Ligand SMILES: Nc1ncnc2c1ncn2[C@@H]1O[C@H](COP(=O)(O)OP(=O)(O)OP(=O)(O)O)[C@@H](O)[C@H]1O
């Protein structure tokens with residue numbers, strides 16, 4: 729079972745958006761997926777309530793229940809657990825990081841988002857976890873993307889797939905769907921499938937390196 733958390737203390741950067749669309753994309757590959765919502769705002773849970781399907785399974789829990797929820801997920805043989813976290817420095821953030829094999833850090837290519845990331849990175853490093861930045865809400869093309877990639881590259885690994893600002897993300901979420909269900913042939917769906925493939929690959933490599941003491 730692979731555990732991935734979506735974390736950053738910067739609010740509104742795209743944690744919930746990535747988590748729900750990735751969870752659906754993962755489920756569509758035939759995997760058993762559990763989504764844990766650790767955010768009091770419960771945005772992911774609201775999306776789940778709007779959904780007709782009850783997969784990927786979503787449970788809203790508090791930080792103190794995380795360990796128990798993960799044990800239960802392991803017993804139930806989930807392949808993936810994706811954790812949505814609050815956009816504030818709360819116990820939920822550190823708890824999610826502590827239990828993850830990979831932390832995904834969404835970041836808009838804006839000075840405010842970039843300035844906020846070192847705090848999250850510090851926590852991840854302190855807990856000895858692997859992390860990758862994903863640029864979100866980007867313009868389709870802009871020098872800002874390259875600049876952001878270079879800036880974040882100093883702090884850690886940057887995912888080569890960028891998530892562009894697109895209405896499809898919001899419209900799919902509003903309909904209780906993932907973009908890969910809402911507009912399977914659309915650009916947003918292609919981005920999310922590519923992102924999920926990249927994350928899946930990366931977590932496998934990270935775990936192999938750790939388990940063979942190469943990391
Ligand atoms: N790629 C995108 N294209 C269009 N809108 C987006 C995209 N990513 C996020 N948004 C929108 O930006 C807003 C914030 O995104 P989201 O809720 O995913 O951020 P968050 O990091 O979970 O925020 P919080 O810290 O408050 O939990 C939402 O209204 C969401 O629909």
Ligand SMILES: [Mg+2]
Pocket residue numbers: 743744745767771812813815
């Ligand atoms: Mg959120």
